[in-house]
Amino acid sequence: MARLSWLPVAFCLVLAFAFAIEVLDAGGEGSLGPEECQNACNYRCSETHHKKPCLFFCNKCCVKCLCVPSGTYGNKEECPCYNNWKTKEGAPKCP
Template sequence: MVIRLSQLRLSFFLILTFAFAIEVLDAGGEGSVRQEACPRACNYRCSKTHHRKPCLFFCNKCCHKCLCVPSGTYGNKEECPCYNNWKTKEGRPKCP
């Protein structure tokens, strides 16, 4: 019984380590942000705009759909194709 318990602990540790490694390697691309991390990522993305409230609204909406927020406070949208290609009815970018 002791051997099985230690094997279970080791397996659990390896699974967590592997999951963390995948998350780190995938940073910056589409699907790299978890939904619960969207508000923090969007706070930074919108930190330098004068239109903070709409920026946060649309950034969070885009983040929840695409699970990605481009790095920096402006530009770099090529890092997130879903975020970059989502357009309004008028054809303008939906995501800040």
């Protein structure tokens, strides 16, 4: 009976490791579902004076990239797809 006592410990370690990987991976590209884009973009565009275009392009970018950078400005390196999508003129498409 004492030989099987390591199984529950091993099981808990495997679960803890899987949870840690999931937490470390959170927030990157592809981390959002399409249904989460609206809330993420509402926060991303919350401090701009140009809310309507910001929300339009943010949602468009989020649906394509499934990622919105953290904060209300900057941090675009968190989402390469979001960061690298450009207009015909070469300006950033995503706010």
